[in-house]
Amino acid sequence: LECMWLRKYAQERVAPLVSEMDENSSMADEVIKSLFELGLMGIEISTEYGGTGSSFFSSVLVIEELAKVDPSVAVLCDIQNTLINTLMSNLGTEEQKAKYLPRLATDMIGSFCLSEAGSGSDAFAMKTKAEKHKDYYIINGSKMWISSAEHAGVFLVLANADVSAGYRGITCFIVDRDTEGLEIGKKENKLGLRASSTCAVNFDNVKVHEKNILGKVGQGYKYAIGMLNGGRIGIAAQMLGLAQGCFDHAVPYTRQRMQFGKRIFDFQGLQHQIAYVATQLEAARLLTYNAARLKEAGRPFVKEACMSKYFAAEVATLTTSKCIEWMGGVGFTKDYPIEKYYRDCKIGE
Template sequence: MDFQLSENQRALQDAARKYARDVVRPKAPHYDETSDFPKDLISAAFELGLLNMAIPSEYNGVGLTHLEQVIVCEELAWGCAGVATSLIANDLANLPIILAGTDDQKKRLLAPFGEKLKLSCFCLTEPSAGSDVAAMGTTARREGDEYVLNGSKCFITNAGYADQFTVFATLDKGKKHKGITCFVVEGRPQGLTTGKHENKMGQRASNTTTVTFDEVRVPVKNRIGEEGEGFKIAMATLDNSRPLTASISIGIARAALEHSLEYSAQRQTMGKPIREHQAVQFMLAEMAMNTHAARLLTYESAQVLDEGQRNTLQSSYAKCFAADMAMKVATDAVQVFGGYGYMKEYPVEKLMRDAKLIQVYEGTSQVQRLVIAKELFR
């Protein structure tokens, strides 16, 4: 057990921090206000090797370990959680191919991401089947050498700008989770449409839309895994992505803590900086303690994957604890700032809005507790 980062890991951390500080943070307020898509920031990340972190190097990816990915992701989220979500959406969408694709599929469907800037999206959530994946309504039927997809997905990150879609659909609703199969839709074929960009509370720099499939044809060669293996692939994907989501929470919390430390040294009441009041000191101590605890849980959940082990329990610990922690830390940061914390010209109200989404997407905090309980009952 070693709690020290290697020289290479520190170099990655420094590169990501410099990008977050110099490129992302100056523009984050603009993208939060306008909800425009930060294509320039994503292009810069691609040039720096901060996009497609999970794709193995033999398929033109960056090829970082899971631990290295969460180290980088914390820095990205420290800069802006919405931008970080946009960047790691490619990893989420490509994970099913990385985990269950054939060598041919990886060469065809992953390698192009290293050649030029290209976005992908993960199409799992539906209007009536969010946490209850087995209730999926999007269907697939086989016709010769093709499958035909029909249905809709909602809250899909990067969908408005993606040209590759990893889609989960059922071949037989009666089979519930055993009928779900994974497909990759390349480009924007006839019948595939995306809706308007959602007007979100937070993480407004990330593009979020619906995706509709109306008789969309997918070649059999783009089926990932066998028929009926989609649910298993989706769950394995989420095990791999939860450490990244947890690290977004840590980046938000760290930013909130740093802003609070700086402000509490400047703001004075009763003739002294507010950080000299014990009530504020206790808040700052709790913020720092819980941020660090979440980081250690997240590092462990990533390291378990790097050791080739199943991390369902550890990743649920990390995602659930970190998400709830970030919301509490961001809320406390607003409290430290007082009335100014509620104003958009100060940075912490954005962090509070951004943090809330982590408690909802990729499995709510309540669903994570169900997963944890199920693992304990094993």
């Protein structure tokens, strides 16, 4: 029932804007507003703070359903729910939670600042530093590839507060957008996920009070690892939804397209391909749901999370490529959404 309601929302309020948002490389304000209005940006936030009070599995289902229509919208929802809200809920002080969770649930986007120009996969080689002064820190450095930065009202920033300790000095700071010295840099002009903003974020002598440390000093690397492990399941859900959405557009076309006096769907060679892709999709779904189930049950889930992310991305690549082939020339045009799914899935692969 939840998925049916969500599917209706995505089809009626998001789908008509997808092409325009992709073309303009910008998320429509009305889409962002509707995500908040419907509680989709505070799925796991407690009702005490204005959230939905639902489960991680619910987040996965929402991400998957949104990705069927526009993976860019799913990315926004994914980061907000599985990274920002979870970190704030799990690590925040009562004061921090009271200040930020109600807004994260109702009207404020959060952004997670980890990657830098010289530290992508090697994330803990970061150069951004936080220097201690009395009861505050001064942050200097630059972050890159920061999702949702264009619209974010708060940033969770990983910076090294003790360089001599190496990665054990990495600390997570809560930095408000209007803090002096914080600047949103270049917005990347991307191949796919174009409506999801990806920007550089620069910190020039940004003053942050020690009460804005999220969790403990020097524990940021642990928090990042923990959140990114769960985040892998969110990415799997994105790729799964993307692939299913593409498949759902392409197969009906094969039932309408006539060649040699019959539907191309009726050719056994095409039926074999469709059956194979459908099976791969279902396998990816089961891997993803199993990883989510294990995480929610408090059981070890990292291996399964990695497997689901890897496999769902592989299946998305296969599915989008095959769908273009099934649709022939029109699949190569922007008159149909297939080519967009093809571009969007590359980030997962």
